[in-house]
Amino acid sequence: MTDNSSRTPTEGLDNAWAALASEGYILTSDQTIGLPKNFRQAFLRTYFNDRVLHCDEGDWPADRQRARDLIRYQWRDGALHLREGETTTILTDRAGIPGKRDHRRVSVLDDPFGEQLVRTFLSLVPPDRRQNDGTFGVNLFRTFTNVVSKPHRDNEEFVILYVLDRAGYGAESYLYHADSDSAEAEPTAEPVLRHQLNPGEILIFDDERFVHDASPLQPSLEGTAHRDVLVCTVDYRSTFLGEVPSACGYLLADSELG
Ligand SMILES: [Fe+2]
Numbered sequence: 001m002t003d004n005s006s007r008t009p010t011e012g013l014d015n016a017w018a019a020l021a022s023e024g025y026i027l028t029s030d031q032t033i034g035l036p037k038n039f040r041q042a043f044l045r046t047y048f049n050d051r052v053l054h055c056d057e058g059d060w061p062a063d064r065q066r067a068r069d070l071i072r073y074q075w076r077d078g079a080l081h082l083r084e085g086e087t088t089t090i091l092t093d094r095a096g097i098p099g100k101r102d103h104r105r106v107s108v109l110d111d112p113f114g115e116q117l118v119r120t121f122l123s124l125v126p127p128d129r130r131q132n133d134g135t136f137g138v139n140l141f142r143t144f145t146n147v148v149s150k151p152h153r154d155n156e157e158f159v160i161l162y163v164l165d166r167a168g169y170g171a172e173s174y175l176y177h178a179d180s181d182s183a184e185a186e187p188t189a190e191p192v193l194r195h196q197l198n199p200g201e202i203l204i205f206d207d208e209r210f211v212h213d214a215s216p217l218q219p220s221l222e223g224t225a226h227r228d229v230l231v232c233t234v235d236y237r238s239t240f241l242g243e244v245p246s247a248c249g250y251l252l253a254d255s256e257l258g
Contacts, residue, residue, distance in 0.1 A: 017126040025205035061146035069138040137233040147214035158234040163197040168225030170218035
């Protein structure tokens with residue numbers, strides 16, 4: 001287990017934080033936020049292969065391959081401390097799939113690229129929205145047909161979509177303002193954002209403010225279709241830590257990070 005910490009530079013982040021606060025989402029790219037040019041190639045080579053990704057029974061879309069990591073983080077005096085989470089078991093319903101779920105695990109903090117990804121994404125969370133102690137989910141998805149099951153919320157604080165590779169068309173991402181707080185809320189108006197994320201593009205949004213969806217992936221003229229994406233979540237404590245809000249904040253169940 002690692003406990004890596006470093007102070008995160010804030011230069012250039014002010015605009016991202018302001019846009020996220022006012023619009024509720026940011027559309028950006030890996031190089032804009034400081035990830036290296038070869039990040040996608042390195043990450044794809046390490047994780048998006050048959051040794052790592054796995055198609056889980058009962059998952060939906062049924063042909064989706066996936067893996068997951070969970071990071072435990074702490075912000076202390078402006079420094080971000082990271083370590084691998086104890087478990088990747090989701091304790092809450094998400095995207096219409098009920099109950100506890102486990103998926104094949106990866107440990108991205110073992111990899112300098114993975115650590116850089118987590119550190120960069122968590123730094124995009126505006127300081128006034130950061131939890132002192134929380135979890136960050138890293139979900140690796142390879143889809144071939146449908147991208148998501150239906151319009152939904154993930155019921156987390158922020159969701160980050162980062163497309164690493166795509167063959168084929170479609171797979172447009174949609175954000176809708178929702179009329180209700182329900183995770184199952186159906187969109188009733190035109191989308192606020194409709195965008196086909198290309199490799200290298202990143203969409204970050206405040207999950208509570210939108211319902212999100214994506215259209216199916218369509219094969220290219222050569223008949224191939226796949227989409228490799230990271231879906232990262234800045235989680236509520238209830239998702240992985242099994243804690244519920246109390247009148248004076250969250251009930252802490254375990255010790256602080258070392
Ligand atoms: Fe989602």
